[in-house]
Amino acid sequence: MEELELEVEKNEKYLPIGTVVLLKNAQKRMMITGFCCADEENPDKMYDYTGCLYPEGLISSDNNLLFDHEQIDKIFALGFKDEEEIEFKEKLAEALEAVDSVDSVESVA
Helix, strand or coil: CCCHHHHHHCCCCCCCCEEEEEEEECCCEEEEEEEEEEEEEEEEEEEEEEEEEEECCCCCCCHHHEEEEHHHHEECCCCCHHHHHHHHHHHHHHHHHHHHHHHHHHCCC
16 A cells, blocks of 8 residues: 555544554554553543554453554554445444533533
């Protein structure tokens, strides 16, 4: 995939599962393994992604790494993208919109 295409994808929030990225100020690449995860120590904070070290992969459930889209510095490879993935991201966006609107109502109340 060309550098320009990866830059376009970088601006798209919620990259496909399997995407390999380098975070800002990091030296080790990560692979995206999931979306919208909260940290047990700070359950009010929801991170955009969960990931694992690349190429090692998920060695144990204790090694999940949480990060936000803004932390991504570079994309090395995009994960698999098909119709099912596109539909999932549409549903994810709807669910996050619903959560945001509930949070907005609660903060006003």
